[in-house]
Amino acid sequence: MISYHPDSRYLTDFATANLPLAEAVCVSAHLEFCGKCRAHVQQLTDVGGHMFARLQPEAVSEDSFAALMARVSAGAQEQAPVVTVQTPREELDETTQSHVFLPRAVRRLVSGSLDKLRWVQLGKALRVAPLQVSDESRDTAIYDIRAGGRMPEHEHRGEEITVLLQGSFSDADGSYSRGDFVVRHAGESHQPTATMDKDCICLVCLERPVRPRGLLYRLLEPLVNYRLQRLNRSVA
Template identity: 40%
Template structure:
């Protein structure tokens, strides 16, 4: 059962197409697991369409129209898709971003319990990465200089505020300080989307803070 969801503001911005691409991909992947948020997103899109239809027509500058028409040939935006096979449980969008499976990715070893693989979304302002936390291991205690979105893909983890399982979606910011810890029974793989570097608060990791930077691409 999914217990954690995007808030109404974020879901509204996602439905309106105004979220940054990496954040939108994270919300879209949550919708792959969550029928409740799927229904809410469709309602918001329908409401937006009704409001759009009520707008009075206006003249469009020819150069603007040419610009819009040229964008029709661009790749389609990232959207959620239902799972297509019983043998591959990864969401279709996740398979598209990974261009294969977890084993095909390049993983950076942060410490003995944590590996990170940064994926390309085309968003140059938000880092989109996979975090592989070994069973029972912990990400060092930290807070956030900006916004951090997290979506659990495999396994589960906990922090000072709760336990998060497959499909759960979290948003953390500078008001939150936590120590994510994978369940002892299995490894945890989750998505992390950052618009600013995290800030370690534990004394043994604080020296790293000046060297942390986003790797958005």
């Protein structure tokens, strides 16, 4: 059951195509899990379209999801060749032998499969694959926390959006499961731990890199950032 939803600012900006692309991808991913927010966006789109139609009777309002996919595709075309893949609605994750549902915008960004991503292993419990999104304001990535694994405790230096695509995790503030849209703000710190039953796979959009709290991780941080930046450059 989904317990965490984007607030009305995200939904309004999404419906009016005013949300920066990386955040729009996160909202779009949540909408595929959440009928309640889909209905809300549809209402906002209808109201906006109605107002627009009154101003310009011949104009046709564009569906907000179609507009987003056009932006995702346009960004991909600018930076890398688009691989058109006929992908099934569900992808087989070979590490867990379970099906990971990939929302459409995510599927477009990963060329259809998580296996095609370039993963960086960060400790035993976590691997991260940067995604190529044409949005300089955010770093977007897929995180895979091993079943039962615990991420290093870290502090946020900017806003972070997490959309859970598979599995669940918990921290001191609560438990989060598939479809949840979790927002963290600068100054908040936490230590997510995946539940034991399966790997937790998340779409994550970060305004600024997180700051690990343990001494060892702080010492390793420059190395990790260097590796991720190199990987980002090589996929761009």
